[in-house]
Amino acid sequence: MIDFQQVSKIYPGGQMALEDVNFHLQQGEMAFLTGHSGAGKSTLLKLITVIERATTGRVAINGHDIAKVSPKHVPYLRRNIGMIFQNHHLLMDRSVFDNVALPLVIEGFSHGEIRKRVAGALDMVGLYGKERHNPIMLSGGEQQRVGIARAIVNKPPLLLADEPTGNLDPKLSMDILRLFETFNDAGTSVLIATHDLGLIARMKYRTFTLKQGRMLGAQELHPSVHTRAPTNRGEGQ
Amino acid sequence: MSDSAKLTRSKLPLSGRIVMFFIRHVQQAMASMGELWRNPVSSVMTMAVLGVSLSLPAALQVLVKNAETITSSWNSAAEISLFIEDNRSEQTIQSLLTRIRTYSEVDKVQYIDRNQALEEFQRLSGFGEALAYLDKNPLPAVITVTPTPRYSTPVGARELLTKLEREPEISFGRLDIEWLERLQAVVRLLERTVMAIAALLVLAVVLVIGNTIRLAIMNRRSEIEVMKLVGATEAFIQRPFLYTGIWYGVIGGILAWLIINLLVWYLDSALAELLGLYGSQLEMKSLTFIELLQLVGLASFLGWLGSYLSVRQHLRSIEPS
Numbered sequence: 001m002i003d004f005q006q007v008s009k010i011y012p013g014g015q016m017a018l019e020d021v022n023f024h025l026q027q028g029e030m031a032f033l034t035g036h037s038g039a040g041k042s043t044l045l046k047l048i049t050v051i052e053r054a055t056t057g058r059v060a061i062n063g064h065d066i067a068k069v070s071p072k073h074v075p076y077l078r079r080n081i082g083m084i085f086q087n088h089h090l091l092m093d094r095s096v097f098d099n100v101a102l103p104l105v106i107e108g109f110s111h112g113e114i115r116k117r118v119a120g121a122l123d124m125v126g127l128y129g130k131e132r133h134n135p136i137m138l139s140g141g142e143q144q145r146v147g148i149a150r151a152i153v154n155k156p157p158l159l160l161a162d163e164p165t166g167n168l169d170p171k172l173s174m175d176i177l178r179l180f181e182t183f184n185d186a187g188t189s190v191l192i193a194t195h196d197l198g199l200i201a202r203m204k205y206r207t208f209t210l211k212q213g214r215m216l217g218a219q220e221l222h223p224s225v226h227t228r229a230p231t232n233r234g235e236g237q
Numbered sequence: 238m239s240d241s242a243k244l245t246r247s248k249l250p251l252s253g254r255i256v257m258f259f260i261r262h263v264q265q266a267m268a269s270m271g272e273l274w275r276n277p278v279s280s281v282m283t284m285a286v287l288g289v290s291l292s293l294p295a296a297l298q299v300l301v302k303n304a305e306t307i308t309s310s311w312n313s314a315a316e317i318s319l320f321i322e323d324n325r326s327e328q329t330i331q332s333l334l335t336r337i338r339t340y341s342e343v344d345k346v347q348y349i350d351r352n353q354a355l356e357e358f359q360r361l362s363g364f365g366e367a368l369a370y371l372d373k374n375p376l377p378a379v380i381t382v383t384p385t386p387r388y389s390t391p392v393g394a395r396e397l398l399t400k401l402e403r404e405p406e407i408s409f410g411r412l413d414i415e416w417l418e419r420l421q422a423v424v425r426l427l428e429r430t431v432m433a434i435a436a437l438l439v440l441a442v443v444l445v446i447g448n449t450i451r452l453a454i455m456n457r458r459s460e461i462e463v464m465k466l467v468g469a470t471e472a473f474i475q476r477p478f479l480y481t482g483i484w485y486g487v488i489g490g491i492l493a494w495l496i497i498n499l500l501v502w503y504l505d506s507a508l509a510e511l512l513g514l515y516g517s518q519l520e521m522k523s524l525t526f527i528e529l530l531q532l533v534g535l536a537s538f539l540g541w542l543g544s545y546l547s548v549r550q551h552l553r554s555i556e557p558s
Binding site for chain 1: 253254257258261459460462463464465466467468469470471473556557558
């Protein structure tokens with residue numbers, strides 16, 4: 001699903017954010033990306049979502065070399081990636097419904113279809129019936145769920161989460177991770193960037209560790225590689 | 238929507254996508270209108286600025302239009318006086334008159350013979366007594382020629398005069414249209430001024446809308462970032478701003494039209510009084526319906542242009558980080 005080959009990223013000004021990174025996330029796999037802040041987790045996610053482009057090396061998503069994607073086609077690539085952010089990136093002056101519906105509106109779905117899918121997505125994250133609420137009226141955990149609902153509403157094959165549990169207590173964090181597991185069970189590839197090592201330790205997924213822009217061997221840290229076979233597909237995938 | 242469209246993501250059938258394209262355009266146009274409606278204070282201010290800016294060139298247009306009607310009605314005042322050489326027999330003069338009457342450029346011909354001229358001069362000049370001491374009538378016979386409307390313009394009348402002066406019996410002709418030429422020069426200057434001011438104000442409209450849209454873009458920066466993150470194309474993001482610009486133009490144009498009508502209504506009675514003093518029955522004309530459409534059309538184009546320029550410049554610079 002995600003393939004990095006000898007990827008380096010040097011920001012203007014000479015800061016080396018990633019250095020010779022190789023890693024591969026398989027289709028239907030769920031994995032963690034960890035490391036101290038400043039280790040390059042965010043840069044790695046930005047390379048996947050084409051917010052930044054690699055200085056050298058090859059980044060491929062679903063077999064597509066990102067270097068060959070023109071700026072004009074970046075939006076279409078992003079539609080295949082559900083993104084979840086630590087600070088949610090919600091539109092605070094819009095209702096929960098409008099927030100979750102945004103990717104569908106952008107893709108030009110009909111009104112009835114949008115309503116159905118938004119209701120389904122909100123149901124999945126446990127916010128059914130809160131369509132008319134404003135995100136400001138919701139708790140941090142609920143806001144995060146709105147962000148998750150928005151990320152999955154158009155059923156993308158890949159989910160990226162940047163510190164999705166950053167501001168949540170352990171119980172809520174676990175709930176969120178269980179949610180990601182259900183999406184993964186439905187066949188979605190999931191990559192979660194987090195520095196919450198305690199959380200990772202309790203789960204048996206592959207972990208990629210970044211240290212000062214370099215990727216440490218994943219298998220050494222967690223020998224029990226957990227890869228789900230991509231046979232259990234959800235409807236619409 | 239068909240079942241297959243429900244199950245496959247973003248792969249609506251072509252006809253469905255075309256329909257959705259138009260539906261989305263209408264939706265976004267309406268949404269932009271709603272957006273303006275929800276921030277009435279700032280949008281009303283902008284629209285008022287646009288209305289005033291557009292009403293000035295439109296008012297000048299009305300002024301020029303009315304000035305043209307007035308001057309064209311004065312054009313017919315152009316009259317050519319032809320002075321006949323001395324010692325021409327009445328018979329040659331009569332044949333000259335017949336010849337001039339056949340000119341296609343000539344509307345009316347009036348002949349004043351030497352005696353009539355003398356009588357008129359005695360009556361009007363106040364030198365009547367003095368003339369009695371002259372042993373011979375010093376005045377020439379005169380033919381006054383009124384050109385057809387087409388030859389009443391300064392250029393046309395002058396052309397006709399040169400042609401008439403080629404007649405051997407005529408010593409010289411006089412065309413009393415210098416004042417008309419001056420008036421037309423003034424009107425031309427006025428027209429130029431109108432064009433220049435209109436161009437400046439049109440530029441102002443584009444800049445005002447551009448700046449308003451720039452502020453709107455800045456206000457919705459985070460929203461634009463989010464939209465870009467979830468895969469919105471530039472075209473999709475810029476569309477509401479373009480519609481906002483068009484709405485500003487449309488409403489500004491309508492406001493300008495209202496202002497013009499108020500102005501005309503306000504000036505009409507004063508102008509009627511002035512024109513009444515000159516014995517003229519002219520009525521001040523406002524903008525016609527076609528001109529209203531042109532005004533609104535131009536205004537909405539300017540609105541689109543202003544927001545397009547702004548969007549081009551500022552939307553690109555907003556990238557998620």
